[in-house]
Amino acid sequence: QVQLQQSGPGLVKPSQTLSLTCAISGDSVSSNGAAWNWIRQSPSRGLEWLGRTYYRSKWYNDYAVSVIGRITINPDTSRNQFSLHLNSVIPEDTAVYYCARDPGISVTGAFDYWGQGTLVTVSS
Amino acid sequence: QSALTQPPSASGSPGQSVTISCTGTSSDVGGYNYVSWYQQYPGKAPKLMISEVSKRPSGVPDRFSGSKSGNTASLAVSGLQAEDEADYYCSSYAGNSNFVFGAGTKVTVL
Numbered sequence: 001q002v003q004l005q006q007s008g009p010g011l012v013k014p015s016q017t018l019s020l021t022c023a024i025s026g027d028s029v030s031s032n033g034a035a036w037n038w039i040r041q042s043p044s045r046g047l048e049w050l051g052r053t054y055y056r057s058k059w060y061n062d063y064a065v066s067v068i069g070r071i072t073i074n075p076d077t078s079r080n081q082f083s084l085h086l087n088s089v090i091p092e093d094t095a096v097y098y099c100a101r102d103p104g105i106s107v108t109g110a111f112d113y114w115g116q117g118t119l120v121t122v123s124s
Numbered sequence: 125q126s127a128l129t130q131p132p133s134a135s136g137s138p139g140q141s142v143t144i145s146c147t148g149t150s151s152d153v154g155g156y157n158y159v160s161w162y163q164q165y166p167g168k169a170p171k172l173m174i175s176e177v178s179k180r181p182s183g184v185p186d187r188f189s190g191s192k193s194g195n196t197a198s199l200a201v202s203g204l205q206a207e208d209e210a211d212y213y214c215s216s217y218a219g220n221s222n223f224v225f226g227a228g229t230k231v232t233v234l
Contacts, residue, residue: 047170047213047225062221098169109215109223110160110175117169 002026004099004115011121012093018086018122022099022115029075029082030055035102037111038073038084042095053082054107089122096120127152127224128214135232136204144229146197146214152224154195158217161190161199163210164228170213174199201231209233 008020022036029036035054041047051063053073063071072085086093097118100111129147136142146153146161153159159177162170172181174190177197187208189200197216201208214226 046227047215049215049223049225064222107221108158108160108176109217110158110172110179110181111162111170111215112172112175112181114169114171 002101002113004101004113006097006099006115006118008118008120010119011123012089013124014090014122015088018084018089018093018097018120020084020097020099020118020120021081022083023079023081024101025080027101029053029080030077032056033103033105035107036073036075036082037100037102039098039100039111040095041098041117044092045095048095049109050084050086052102052107056105091122094120094122127218128216128226130212130214130226130229132227133230133232135234136201137234138204138206140204141200141202142204142231143198143200144212144214144231146199146216146226148195148197148216148224150195152216152218153192153197155219156217157192159190159192159197160215161188161197162213162215163208164213165210173212204233206233 003025005023012018035052037052038050075082099115101113161174164170177192178190211228213228218224
């Protein structure tokens with residue numbers, strides 16, 4: 001059974017960096033058969049895919065156009081986890097952030113396991 | 125602004141059927157067979173109900189089915205049960221390694 005456990009602060013000041021971690025059990029961040037995603041949800045923006053990291057003989061990252069330039073997703077193979085870093089945050093980045101797995105060799109956008117969600121508020 | 129269009133609400137009596145639409149464009153829904161549907165209860169993470177237009181993951185009741193015609197995908201729920209009352213979201217691959225979601229449909233069991 002795959003489990004994703006999120007951790008990170010729930011309050012970030014404007015202009016600072018939002019950082020969250022997603023620890024994986026029951027699968028491997030280095031799996032050739034999965035992609036590891038970050039998705040957020042807010043009343044104003046709904047569900048929004050942010051980006052992913054995955055390993056296919058080498059590491060790949062894809063990011064949503066809306067956050068390109070501000071986002072980094074990093075795998076940590078030693079701890080079997082992956083992280084989200086979103087810099088220069090603004091109040092509109094306030095949302096519940098989820099990590100999620102997309103299984104399969106071909107990434108399909110079928111997110112079958114999700115973290116518990118972390119409410120991150122951007123406020124001074 | 126969500127990229128995929130869903131009706132804000134849908135309802136039905138227990139035992140009846142309800143169908144939710146998800147309309148995109150030829151650049152997302154119409155261009156790929158990578159439409160997924162999610163069920164979400166308040167305060168909980170979304171749960172995958174349908175993948176790749178019509179595939180049902182293990183454990184999802186066969187009362188849930190998915191289909192697609194052109195730029196519109198649909199989720200049908202037959203034999204409505206009280207536990208089906210939730211928010212439902214569609215998503216689609218949108219090319220260029222991006223994914224988009226709908227704004228969600230609140231299903232009420234009358």
